[in-house]
Structure formats: structure tokens, C-alpha cells
Amino acid sequence: MTAPPRTRLRFAAFTVVAAASAALAAWSAAALTLEVWVMFTGFIAWFTRPTALRHSLAAMLCLWLGIALAALAHRATGALASGLGAAALPLVVFAAGCVIVGLRATRALDNMLAWFVGMVTFFAAGLGASPEAFAHLGAATAIGALAGWTCQTVNRRWVEA
Numbered sequence: 001m002t003a004p005p006r007t008r009l010r011f012a013a014f015t016v017v018a019a020a021s022a023a024l025a026a027w028s029a030a031a032l033t034l035e036v037w038v039m040f041t042g043f044i045a046w047f048t049r050p051t052a053l054r055h056s057l058a059a060m061l062c063l064w065l066g067i068a069l070a071a072l073a074h075r076a077t078g079a080l081a082s083g084l085g086a087a088a089l090p091l092v093v094f095a096a097g098c099v100i101v102g103l104r105a106t107r108a109l110d111n112m113l114a115w116f117v118g119m120v121t122f123f124a125a126g127l128g129a130s131p132e133a134f135a136h137l138g139a140a141t142a143i144g145a146l147a148g149w150t151c152q153t154v155n156r157r158w159v160e161a
Contacts, residue, residue: 017154025147034140041121042144045114050152054108060145062111066118067137069096071129074122 002008022043029039045063049055073096080088100116103109121141127133 013158014155018151021147021151021154025143029140029143032139034136034143035125038121038125038137038140039144039147041117042141043148044144045117045141046145046148048111048113050148056145056148056152058108059111059114060141062109062114063118063121063141064138065109066100066115067122067134069099069115070119070122075129
């Protein structure tokens, strides 16, 4: 059974809008000398709960808090390593995990996937915990969020209409 022509057209239009949004965001990130992969973490977080603008904004908040928590975890591991040795890392990860999983019942902070994407973003970037690093990661992920918002908005107004 094949989809009706209108359904195929909407599918194709949605695909083109999403791809164009991602391409423009990738170009923007690269033009600003930001890592394109970091931009995509914002794009991914935006779409973890794309049902409403407030859910996507909350996902971005969780992403950015995940980046901040990862920075704290990084510093805490360094500070505890001299006394605890190899036990410092699992202890800090356990504490960070308790924070993230414990917030799963808190409105606007309950997106565990976005929290963990934020943590991965911080550690994978390897930029350290400086104001410049936070600005860098925040700007790149914000471009991804803007691309997600653009994709949602255009598709809701033009494709789904």
C-alpha cells in the first residue's frame, strides 16, 4: 500500500526543511569557528521532546545544565583524585547520576537524555571548565537549538498546513 500523493509531498517537504535547517546551522557554526558536531548536540537536544516549544526550551536548559554539571564533575574528580585515587571518578559519576536521575520528576528539568547529551558534549569537547569554554559550547548548541526551532516552525506553518 502506498501513501497518498499529499502525504508523500508533506514527507518530502518536511525532509527538505529539516535538512536545510541543519545545513544552514552547520554553515553558521563553521563560519563562527564553532565545532559543527557541538551544534548538532543542540539540534539533538531540541528534538528530544518536540511536542511543544516549552518542552524544547526545557530540553535546552537541561543540555546546558548538563554541560555545567559535567564541568563540576570534572573539577570534583580532579580535586578528589589525590585522596581517593581511582575511586574519585566513579564516586563523582554516581553523584552526578543521582542529580540527573533525581530530577526526572521535576518539571522543566526532567529530560535525562538532554542532561546526558550535555555531559557528553562537555567531555567530548575537551575544552575545560572556563568561561570561554561555556560561551563556546553555549553558542554552538544555541545555533543547533535555533535550527531545531526553525525546522519545527517552518514545518508547522507551511508543511503541516
